[in-house]
Amino acid sequence: MERRTDGAASLRLGTPFRRQVRADQDHVSETGAIRSTDSDALLSRISAVQLGYLPFDPFATLFANGANTETKRPLLINIGTVLRSREMDARVETFLRSGSVQLSCKETNSCPVQIISLGAGSDTRFWRLAQDYPSCFRNLSRYVEVDYPQVVAQKCQRIQEEQTLLSSLGLEPVFNSNEVVAEKYALLAEDLLTYGQDEDTNNLARLLNLLDPSKPTLLIWECVLAYLDPITANRILTNFSRKIPNLAIICYDMCISGDQAEPGDQPDRFGQMMLHNLSARQLKLAGAKRYTTPTMALTPSNMSGTCWSHMSDLDCRESKDWTK
Numbered sequence: 001m002e003r004r005t006d007g008a009a010s011l012r013l014g015t016p017f018r019r020q021v022r023a024d025q026d027h028v029s030e031t032g033a034i035r036s037t038d039s040d041a042l043l044s045r046i047s048a049v050q051l052g053y054l055p056f057d058p059f060a061t062l063f064a065n066g067a068n069t070e071t072k073r074p075l076l077i078n079i080g081t082v083l084r085s086r087e088m089d090a091r092v093e094t095f096l097r098s099g100s101v102q103l104s105c106k107e108t109n110s111c112p113v114q115i116i117s118l119g120a121g122s123d124t125r126f127w128r129l130a131q132d133y134p135s136c137f138r139n140l141s142r143y144v145e146v147d148y149p150q151v152v153a154q155k156c157q158r159i160q161e162e163q164t165l166l167s168s169l170g171l172e173p174v175f176n177s178n179e180v181v182a183e184k185y186a187l188l189a190e191d192l193l194t195y196g197q198d199e200d201t202n203n204l205a206r207l208l209n210l211l212d213p214s215k216p217t218l219l220i221w222e223c224v225l226a227y228l229d230p231i232t233a234n235r236i237l238t239n240f241s242r243k244i245p246n247l248a249i250i251c252y253d254m255c256i257s258g259d260q261a262e263p264g265d266q267p268d269r270f271g272q273m274m275l276h277n278l279s280a281r282q283l284k285l286a287g288a289k290r291y292t293t294p295t296m297a298l299t300p301s302n303m304s305g306t307c308w309s310h311m312s313d314l315d316c317r318e319s320k321d322w323t324k
Contacts, residue, residue, distance in 0.1 A: 037283075041122070044080075046060050047069075047073040047078060058164070059164070065158070088220070093129070110139065111139070114216070115143045115217070115220065141184075148189070153178035160175060168185070196235035208243055208244075218249070221250070225287045226254050227285060227288075
């Protein structure tokens with residue numbers, strides 16, 4: 001029984017057991033499908049490196065876990081991988097140097113900064129920053145990666161086994177329950193959906209305890225929003241913005257309505273085929289279906305409860321020298 005607002009008692013049967021079981025099963029199956037996309041992204045990066053599209057990445061193969069790294073990806077996949085890597089890396093490097101994600105910013109800022117990468121998977125950016133941008137890397141207070149427990153467990157194991165990965169973490173890394181917390185780096189196991197829950201149940205405090213809310217902080221959403229229900233994504237964004245006053249966000253995601261689409265347009269032929277192929281892998285892509293263009297995703301009404309000093313989108317349509 002529960003008490004109604006008018007004081008009268010009422011009965012509520014709750015969610016039928018079978019329906020709840022089915023919902024739980026659907027979430028588990030989609031979670032597994034989303035995790036599998038991490039392997040796709042890693043092997044695509046290795047392919048782009050091997051073909052010379054991206055600089056040598058000695059860390060990517062360390063996370064491959066015996067997967068076949070010799071398979072070349074189609075040209076279109078290589079283009080997407082390179083655009084994604086170049087644009088994201090450039091903005092992260094700019095943030096480390098200046099505290100801004102605007103590439104036009106030429107200022108140098110010695111203030112320590114923090115980075116949170118949600119759905120980080122097997123990403124190697126932390127180690128590449130340490131190797132390729134040592135002067136900027138000194139400004140990094142801490143880099144926190146978050147992903148599903150199964151993904152984190154595999155990554156944590158590789159970090160423990162490889163001195164090349166361990167050496168960049170900083171002093172006294174502590175490994176506990178398939179997670180790691182070190183001076184410069186932390187890897188947390190968490191379902192991102194929990195960050196969209198109410199404050200007393202969203203587990204966000206555990207992450208925030210590793211950070212200093214007063215420092216400039218960058219939140220990276222790299223190919224994550226497409227998989228999230230828009231309402232949940234907005235709650236996550238709102239919860240972070242309320243807890244971290246000086247917050248910048250970089251989002252890289254798919255837009256399925258084509259290059260010339262207007263807000264609200266339906267998926268073009270390529271977008272339809274992409275949705276079809278991914279749905280066969282049990283990926284629902286709720287976010288991609290709702291926000292089919294960058295303009296839709298960035299409208300203030302889709303970011304309620306937040307206040308931003310600057311918002312912009314980038315359409316990566318032009319590419320050159322794709323001959324390999």
